[in-house]
Amino acid sequence: MTNKNKTVVRSMDILNLFIEHAELSFQEIIDLSEIPKTSVFRMLKSLEEMGFLEKGIDAKYRLGILFLKFGHLVSMRLDVRKIAYPIMNELHNDVKEAINLIVRDGNEAIYIEKIDTKQKVRLYTAIGRKSPLYAGACSRSILSFLSDEEIKEYLETIELKSFAMGTITDKKKLYETILQAKELGYTISHSELENYTSAIAAPIFNHKGEVIAGLSIAGLEANYHGENVKIFVEKLKKATATISKQLGYE
Numbered sequence: 001m002t003n004k005n006k007t008v009v010r011s012m013d014i015l016n017l018f019i020e021h022a023e024l025s026f027q028e029i030i031d032l033s034e035i036p037k038t039s040v041f042r043m044l045k046s047l048e049e050m051g052f053l054e055k056g057i058d059a060k061y062r063l064g065i066l067f068l069k070f071g072h073l074v075s076m077r078l079d080v081r082k083i084a085y086p087i088m089n090e091l092h093n094d095v096k097e098a099i100n101l102i103v104r105d106g107n108e109a110i111y112i113e114k115i116d117t118k119q120k121v122r123l124y125t126a127i128g129r130k131s132p133l134y135a136g137a138c139s140r141s142i143l144s145f146l147s148d149e150e151i152k153e154y155l156e157t158i159e160l161k162s163f164a165m166g167t168i169t170d171k172k173k174l175y176e177t178i179l180q181a182k183e184l185g186y187t188i189s190h191s192e193l194e195n196y197t198s199a200i201a202a203p204i205f206n207h208k209g210e211v212i213a214g215l216s217i218a219g220l221e222a223n224y225h226g227e228n229v230k231i232f233v234e235k236l237k238k239a240t241a242t243i244s245k246q247l248g249y250e
Helices: 005-018 026-033 037-049 064-095 139-143 147-159 171-184 227-246
Strands: 054-056 060-065 099-107 108-115 128-132 189-192 196-204 211-220
Touching: 005 026, 005 037, 005 060, 026 037, 026 147, 037 054, 064 099, 064 108, 064 211, 064 227, 099 139, 108 139, 128 139, 139 171, 139 189, 139 211, 147 171, 171 189, 196 227, 211 227
Parallel strands: none
Antiparallel strands: 054 060, 099 108, 099 211, 108 128, 189 196, 196 211
């Protein structure tokens, strides 16, 4: 084990002490961890600087605000997935197309659930896979319903790269697509992440009215034209409305 790895492991040993202790003094951390004093001092300083720990005026250490942020993200993702899964399964059995659930991860979206037992075509989407917010209907369903300020900042800083023959690489066209999605309540993509595949997606909102996830119906492009689009959109928006309502959205 390298020195760097030892430091990481020992730092985790210190953090793990706070599972059973709300607060600890410097000496208590030394006694409980059995790590040399100089090493504890150095690691506490680093953990404090990074926000993992905070030191009170009483000189005792407590878990830092960063853990609240991480805890909120993990909780949110688990809650969304738990609530969405049965609704996704019902939608999948109805339309026989792949159903994907994503959440935002910075300037990307990450797929946290997928149901495709009745859709035998392998698609770009997979649990754990990421895509930029601008590419593909599912990701863009989140981007399109961010605040105007967030969208503006995103468009000013992002570089649009092509993934497939339908990827939107023009910022003016992307913005027009975003405005259209806001008006219609959903967005659609054709060959944006993978050639000859399409998706229709809609946003999921929390109790604050913030977009926190996106849900999509996806499959072969040939199935996403004409009357099918109207049918898919109706069923999809019903599903996302149900999930949002269970998350407290009015």
